[in-house]
Amino acid sequence: MNTINLAVDCMGSETSLSEILEGINESALRNENLFFTLFGKSGDLNKIVENISPLNSRSKIINCDEQVLMTDKPTDAIRLKKNSSMQLSIDHVVSGKSNAVLSCGNTGALMAISLLKLRTVASIKRPSIASIWPNIKGESIVLDLGANIKNDTNSLIDNAILGSALAKVLFSMTEPSVGLLNVGIEDMKGNENVQKASEILSEMSNKKQLNYYGFVEGADISNGITNVIVTDGFTGNIALKTAEGTASMVQSYFKKAFESSILSKLGYFFASLSLTSVRQRLDPRVHNCGIFMGLTAPVVKCHGKSDRLGISYATDIAYSLVHKEVNKKVENILINEI
Amino acid sequence: MNTINLAVDCMGSETSLSEILEGINESALRNENLFFTLFGKSGDLNKIVENISPLNSRSKIINCDEQVLMTDKPTDAIRLKKNSSMQLSIDHVVSGKSNAVLSCGNTGALMAISLLKLRTVASIKRPSIASIWPNIKGESIVLDLGANIKNDTNSLIDNAILGSALAKVLFSMTEPSVGLLNVGIEDMKGNENVQKASEILSEMSNKKQLNYYGFVEGADISNGITNVIVTDGFTGNIALKTAEGTASMVQSYFKKAFESSILSKLGYFFASLSLTSVRQRLDPRVHNCGIFMGLTAPVVKCHGKSDRLGISYATDIAYSLVHKEVNKKVENILINEI
Numbered sequence: 154m155n156t157i158n159l160a161v162d163c164m165g166s167e168t169s170l171s172e173i174l175e176g177i178n179e180s181a182l183r184n185e186n187l188f189f190t191l192f193g194k195s196g197d198l199n200k201i202v203e204n205i206s207p208l209n210s211r212s213k214i215i216n217c218d219e220q221v222l223m224t225d226k227p228t229d230a231i232r233l234k235k236n237s238s239m240q241l242s243i244d245h246v247v248s249g250k251s252n253a254v255l256s257c258g259n260t261g262a263l264m265a266i267s268l269l270k271l272r273t274v275a276s277i278k279r280p281s282i283a284s285i286w287p288n289i290k291g292e293s294i295v296l297d298l299g300a301n302i303k304n305d306t307n308s309l310i311d312n313a314i315l316g317s318a319l320a321k322v323l324f325s326m327t328e329p330s331v332g333l334l335n336v337g338i339e340d341m342k343g344n345e346n347v348q349k350a351s352e353i354l355s356e357m358s359n360k361k362q363l364n365y366y367g368f369v370e371g372a373d374i375s376n377g378i379t380n381v382i383v384t385d386g387f388t389g390n391i392a393l394k395t396a397e398g399t400a401s402m403v404q405s406y407f408k409k410a411f412e413s414s415i416l417s418k419l420g421y422f423f424a425s426l427s428l429t430s431v432r433q434r435l436d437p438r439v440h441n442c443g444i445f446m447g448l449t450a451p452v453v454k455c456h457g458k459s460d461r462l463g464i465s466y467a468t469d470i471a472y473s474l475v476h477k478e479v480n481k482k483v484e485n486i487l488i489n490e491i
Numbered sequence: 492m493n494t495i496n497l498a499v500d501c502m503g504s505e506t507s508l509s510e511i512l513e514g515i516n517e518s519a520l521r522n523e524n525l526f527f528t529l530f531g532k533s534g535d536l537n538k539i540v541e542n543i544s545p546l547n548s549r550s551k552i553i554n555c556d557e558q559v560l561m562t563d564k565p566t567d568a569i570r571l572k573k574n575s576s577m578q579l580s581i582d583h584v585v586s587g588k589s590n591a592v593l594s595c596g597n598t599g600a601l602m603a604i605s606l607l608k609l610r611t612v613a614s615i616k617r618p619s620i621a622s623i624w625p626n627i628k629g630e631s632i633v634l635d636l637g638a639n640i641k642n643d644t645n646s647l648i649d650n651a652i653l654g655s656a657l658a659k660v661l662f663s664m665t666e667p668s669v670g671l672l673n674v675g676i677e678d679m680k681g682n683e684n685v686q687k688a689s690e691i692l693s694e695m696s697n698k699k700q701l702n703y704y705g706f707v708e709g710a711d712i713s714n715g716i717t718n719v720i721v722t723d724g725f726t727g728n729i730a731l732k733t734a735e736g737t738a739s740m741v742q743s744y745f746k747k748a749f750e751s752s753i754l755s756k757l758g759y760f761f762a763s764l765s766l767t768s769v770r771q772r773l774d775p776r777v778h779n780c781g782i783f784m785g786l787t788a789p790v791v792k793c794h795g796k797s798d799r800l801g802i803s804y805a806t807d808i809a810y811s812l813v814h815k816e817v818n819k820k821v822e823n824i825l826i827n828e829i
Contacts, residue, residue, distance in 0.1 A: 336724070339561065375733075375739070392729055395712055396736075396737040398712055400737050401713070402626065402714075402738075403737075403769075410766045410769045411758065413764065414761050419761075421762070423751075423752050424758065427748035431744045
């Protein structure tokens, strides 16, 4: 099996260094051909890495003293921090030494540097951030979750094309259905951008370039009505976080309800095995990494507050994007089918 | 006690006529000074109403043959359907014969007709749709949920002013906190409109015109971080429906988990009393009516698919908006405090 090399930006996150390293190590235990190049302060990194196995034998460290802060503007992160762990980890992919990048840092800066250095594929003008969401039937791909917060027609079309291609590869489907998020399902609903985008997607659907379902509403994300849900980065980001907050609120309500009597507590105990799988299914840490789509190589962004579990799942996703050659296959779909 | 008169638009909904009438009757049972004028086909209405008490003694019927369809454009509903149940029920409030309007019909048309005939109060340029959302601490007001799908700075400011005033009256608070929904909490996050709106709201906060908290994220809606959450109608509508869908998905997961063994089923049974209150708290029917804010009189819009329970809660809300003189008090706040 070929080795898969992941460049890890270890700076600028709210997560502690040991959580990041323990997280990627958990993924290393599951994926035996996975190797890492770690970008950060070598002294700090060394101290932790030397005690973690198999990470200590499957990683090398490149020292960086400069970090992109959460408060840095993307343009400043590009111009003023050329030796930051973020820029150097992306450079490592550009030079072919790593296959993908993982970062928990500043999303806007990571997107701007990725766009500048990795560039977009085929006709894609702006990359977008995709995520895999749970629904009652299984999973769907939702994008954009915050790469492009301006709501314009072209980005929506790009998102639809990228989401459809990603679903084909990740879900092994031939014709994944694509829904466009709107305030209602009737043709006349929504603003000018979604209206225009819907017309273009219908034409593309007629030409068999993708399988456009039409408008979908917020509740259709968890209903699993389509395999892909397309929206702008502002709405998508807010919808994702609203869903996470709601899922967590409902779970806490349920937990409290079962504390009402000894017998209900007992029932909760006897359902605990099934409940663990429910919690796992809904755990935002399993879903909260963002896949940067439309670039020449995979970039995976963990939430800035991810713990080791979140980091380990995000590392698994970065691994499988490389392993399944997702970027190359998506590019082929864009060139040959659109 | 003064009587409260509600004009009910009984046409153009996906709900059956008997569900609508049973729903308002349930509210009539709870509110003994509540009277109705029902707009719709008098033959159909009469047949049902005569068998429902106390509705049969607390309502009169005004015959309408014309209805606004869900597919009608707002401008067509205004120009071409002057004798529709929707227009006539709003006219009834304009002429002072009813105190408020309840409708399950076309939201866009209802908003356009309300705006034209009831007009906005004080400095408000565009009305917005508010809803009361459950959160882990209690409830908060979220707006706009779809009145104005164009994301512009002035509407966000209007929404903040209206939401704050509504919270003062409905929650009996002196300084409800107001959050502006964004893709992150850092000052630099978001598009130009939310950036500009945030600056203006900070200035208003300095002048004690309202209590502006700053940016909030999607998850903060259910965290209950602020009493009011402000956003544009496109994002708000999608966030609301995403939250409803997620809450329903999580509940169905939990239900399934407790079907895994006899003992867990038993535990579920023993927790059923507490679970009923959880379900009630999360029931979208309790929350899914929209309060049209910024008009001279209360207009309440039920979801087009509301059942009798949803209709009865919406009727309760219309009742208390009149009973608490919310519109007058909100107008006073806008005139004297802003």
